[in-house]
Amino acid sequence: MKLRLALTVATLALAVATPALAELKFKPGEDARFNWANFEELKKVDLKGETLTVFGPWRGDDEALVQSILEYFREATGATVNYASSENYEQQIVIDTEAGSPPNIAILPQPGLLADLAAKGRLVPLTDGDASFIKDNYGAGESWVSLGTYKDKDGASKFFAFPYKADLKSLVWYVPENFADADYEIPKTMEELFALSDKIVADGGKPWCIGLGSGGATGWPATDWVEDLMLRTQTPEAYDKWVTNELKFDSPEVVGAIDEFGKFARNDAYVDGGAAGVASTDFRDSPKGLFATPPKCYMHRQASFIPSFFPEGTKLGQDADFFYFPPFASKPELGTPVLGAGTLVTITKDSKAARAFIDFLKLPLAHELWMAQSGFLTPLKTVNAEAYANETLKKEGAILTTATTFRFDASDLMPGKIGAGAFWTGMVDYVGGKSAADTGAAIQKAWDEIK
Amino acid sequence: MWQRIRLEPSRFFLHLAVLLIVAAWTLPTAGLLVSSLRDKDLIATSGWWTALTTTERSEQARMKPPADQVQKDGHSEISGNLFEGTDHAGQISAFGTRVQNPAEFSAGATAQLQDGRSLTVNSDGSYVYTSPTAFTGDRGQRVFFVTSVPPKFTTDNYRTVLFSEGIGRSFINSLTVTIPATIIPILIAAFAAYALAWMKLPARGFIIAVIVGLLVVPLQMSLIPLLKIYNATGFLSKTYLGIWLAHTGFGLPFAIYLLRSYIAGLPKDLIESAQVDGANDFKIFMRIILPLSFPALASFAIFQFLWVWNDLLVAIVFLGSGNDQLVLTGRLNALLGSRGGNWEILTASAFVTIIVPLVVFFSLQRYFVRGLLAGSVKGG
C-alpha cells in the first residue's frame, strides 16, 4: 500500500513538471488572412479542467505543426490537450481500443481501418449536424461524407469520421530548369507523357524515378499508381465498384490498369535503376534522383507530401514543381480525374471536450492556421485561400477544387487486409515479374478469404 | 593456464583469425558510425566508404542573380565564386551549363553560349559570365561542374538528436524504467532458480517445463489481455510499477532458465556442508549462492538491461506516449517524420542509445574475469 502511494506521488510529481506552454504561432487579430472572429467564438467554449487526449499519425516536424494548431484550442477553451503519436500508430490504436484505454480523439488516414474499428463498436458516432456540415461546406461534400460513414456494430450506417487535412495524389514532380535545359514540354495528355518518356530515353536519360520501398509497408506507392491509372482508364463508377469488390481484382478492367502501371515501372529503359530496383528502392530516397547532376530521372509521380523528402533548401515552384498526372486523350469522357486522400478525425472516447474539438475543426481558422504553415490542403470552401503559405500549395488546392472527378485512395478504402496488405504485396510481386492477371488473381483470392 | 599452452606456428594465425572475425563483425557498425557523421543528403546518395576518400563528384551551383550584374567594356558581367556560401571548397576539373552534360568544358576554358554569352569557370570556383545584352530574370543561372570533394564530416546529426526538446527528461525516464526492470527480475529469478535447483518441491519438473515453454510466448500476443487487467486495476496502468512488472514478467522465463541451469551446476558439497552447519536456505542463498552466481547474474543483467533499454513497444503500450512519459527510444522515434526515413536521425540516435548499454557492459565485464570461479564450478 505504501509502495502504491509513494508511486502515485512520484508519478504525480513527474506529471506536474510539464514544459511551459508554447506560444501562439500567429498573434490573434494581427494577420488579416485569418478568421480571427472564430477565435473569439471559440473563447466562449469553457473547458477549463477538462483533458482531451488526441492520438494522431503526425510525428517529427508534422507534430510541431499539429501542436501549433492545438495550441489555439488550448488557449481559447482552457482545456488541457495531450497529443501523442507512434511509429506504428495503426497497431497502437487497435491495441489501445481493444484494451479499453482509447484516447478521446483518434486521427487516422485509413478509412478502411476506421471502418473495421466502427464495426467492432470502438468508435462513437458523430452527429447528423456534423455530416451535413461536411456535405454543405466541403468541395465534393457528398464524397467526403461517404468517406466518413461506416457500419456500426449492429450494421447500421453512421457518420463516424470528420475529414480534416487532404492530400493530393495525382501529381508528377519535376525540375523546371532541367526540363528547360532539354526543351521538354509539360505533357497535357497521357499520350504526350509516354511520348515525352520515349524522348527522354532517346536523349540518353531515364524519365522516371519510382521507389516502392517503405519498410513494413513496402508496395504502397504502386497502389497509388494503379488507382490513378484506373481512374484514367475506367469510369468513376467502375472505380467505386472496385473498392467494394463488386468489380473483381482479376477482372480485365483492373488487370488493364495494373498493366498500364507496368508500362512505366517494368520498363528498364524508363526507370532509374531498372525494374529490378523499383521494389527495393525506398520511396523516400527515390525523388532525390530528380536533383542529381546529371539527373537520374526527370519525373516522379507522388502525392503532395513528397517535398519534405526533397534535398534541403529546395524551393518549391522554382527548384521543383509539379504537373497534373494527365488523362488519356483517347478517353475524353473520363474528364480530369483526381486521386486524393485525407486524414479523418474520430471520437474514440466521448467527452464534452471531444465534441468541442470536432466543432473547432469546423471553423475556417482551424484550417487556415495550418494552411499558412506547410503541407496542408483543405476541401473546406469557407477558408480564405490567400492563407496558403505558397503558390505550390495554392495550385494544389485549385486542382482539388477543379477536378471533374474526385476519388479517394482505393487502398485506404478497402479492408485493411487488402488495402494495407495483399494489394501492397501483390504490387511488389508484379514489379518482380509476376503477370498482371496472376497478380490480380492472388489479391482477389486474399479478398475472398476474408469475406 | 591457457596461455601457457603454446601453439607455436599458429600464434600468428590466431591473431589473424580473430582480427578477421572482429573486422567482419564491426564493418556494418562502422558504416553506421561513418554515416552518422555525414551530411544528411549524402547518406542516401553515396556509399559511406566513399566518405573517407577524396572523390570526383558532379555538382551544381547557382551564379549570382542578374541584379548583381555590372557593366564592363560595353557588356554585362556577373562574376563570383561557385563555392561562395558553401562551407567546402574543391578543385573544379570541368564544368557545363546543361544538366545533361556537367563536364562539357574543362576548367579555365571559356564556353561560348547562345546569344553571344560566354562563361569561364576556373578550377578554384571563380567564374565570369558575360553577355552583350543585359541579364534578366530574378534567379541566377545554374552551373554544373565536376569537382573533387575532400572528406567532410559534420556533427549536425548528433546535435539534432542530443539537443532535441525533452531528451533529458526521456533519458531520466529511461533510467527510471530500466534500472528496476533489470534488478527486480534478477532478484525474483535468482530466488526462484535456487528453489527449482536445490529445494524440495512437488512438481518441480513440470514447473521447469512450463517456464521453458513460456520462453516462446510472443510478446505482442499478451499485450491486449494485459492492458485489460491494467485498466481494470487502475493503479498499474501508465505507472512505473506497471512497466517494471511487465518487463519483469516478460524477462522472467529467460532469467529463471539461465540462472537455474547455472545454480544447479554449483558444487553440491558446498551447499551440503552449509546445511550441516545449520544454515537455512535463505542464508545459504544469500551467503553462498548469490556471490557464486555473480557471473551468471551479471550476464543476465546485461541482456535484460539491453532489452529494456532498447525496447519501444512495451514502453509505449504500458507507460504511454505522452510527452512526460516518453522513454529515450520513444523520444528518438518521435524525431523521425510522420513518414520516417530520416537516416541522419536514425544513424545518430543509434549511437546515442548505445552509450549507456556499453558502459553497463564494460562495468559488468570485470565480473567475468578468469579464475573467479576456477576450480569451484564444474560447468555453466
Place this chain on the structure above:
Amino acid sequence: MLTQVFWAFATVLIGVGGCVGYFYASNLLLDRLFPASASNDAHAIRNLKIQSSVRPWLFLGPALVLLCVYLVYPVIETLILSFQDKTGSRFVGFDNYAWAAKDTQFRTSIFNNFLWLLVVPAACTFLGLVIAVLTDRIWWGSIARSLIFLPLAISFVGASVIWKFVYDFRGEGQEQIGILNAVVEWFGFSPQVWIALPFWNNFFLMMILIWIQTGFATVILGAALRGVPEDTIEAAVIDGAGPFKIFWRIMVPQIMTTIVVVWTTITVLVLKVFDIVLTMTNGQWDTQVLANLMFDWMFRGGGDFGRGAAIAIVIMLAVLPIMIWNIRQANAERGGGH
C-alpha cells in the same frame, strides 16, 4: 531537472527496495513464526519441517505469480481466441487452424521458420564458441569480445539501418550505397537485389540475427569456459593432448550444459523472430515467418484475432520438443540436487 532526477531516483529506490524487502521480510517472518530454535526438540523439528515446506514457495512465489499474470493468462486467453472468429465473439471450432493449414503464406512461414531454426542457433553457438576460445588466448581478447558484443547493444531500429547500408541495391552503373553490392561490382559482377533473391534472401536476413546473437553466445560461453577447472586441462596437457583434442574432449563436454542453454535460448528467439523480417521485407519475396504473420493478422488493418491467435498457438507448439527435453534434463539433475 533536479527534482525530476530526485523523483526518478526515489522511484527507483522504492521499486528495488520493495522487492528486496519482500524476500527479506517474508523469510524473517517465517523464521519468527516457526523458530527452529524452539523450546523443545519436537517443536523445533516440526518447525523446521514447516519451514522447509513453506520456504520454497516464498522463493518461488513472486516468480510464479508474475509468470501466471504476464504469460500464462495471456496464453490461455490466446488459446480461447484461436477457436473464435475475428472479433472474438463467435466460437468457430478448428476453422482458424484449418484455414492456416491451407494458407500458402502460412506454409511458406513454416518452411522459412524451419530454415531459421536449422541455421541460426547452430551458427551462433558455433561461432560463439570459436570466438570465445580464440579471444581467450590473446591479450586483446576482451576488446575483441566487446566488439563482437556491440551489435547486441544496438537498438533494433539502428540495426535495420545498418543492414540497409549493407544490402541496399542501386541499378547497374549507379553509385551503390550498399557495401555488399559495391564489393560485388568491384569484382566485376552485376549488383543484386539481395533481399528479393528467391530462397537465398532468407539467409541474408538470418545473417542479421547471427550478427546480433553471436555476441550473446560468446559472452555466456566465455563465462562458462572460464569455469572449466585448470587441473583437468593441465592434466590433459601433461598427457600430451593437442589443442583440438583439449577443446573437443575436455572443454566442450564440461560446458555442455551451457552450450545447450545457449542453443535453446537462441532457438526460442528464432521462433519469435519478427522485427528483422518486419523491417527488412515485411515477409515479402517469400521471407514470411510465423511471428510476423501472427503480428500481421493481429494488428494489421483492423486485425483478425482468431487467425492471429491460431498462429501464436502453433509457434508455442513448436517449442514442445524443447520442453520435453528440458523436463528430462531437470529430472536427471534431481539426483544431483537434494
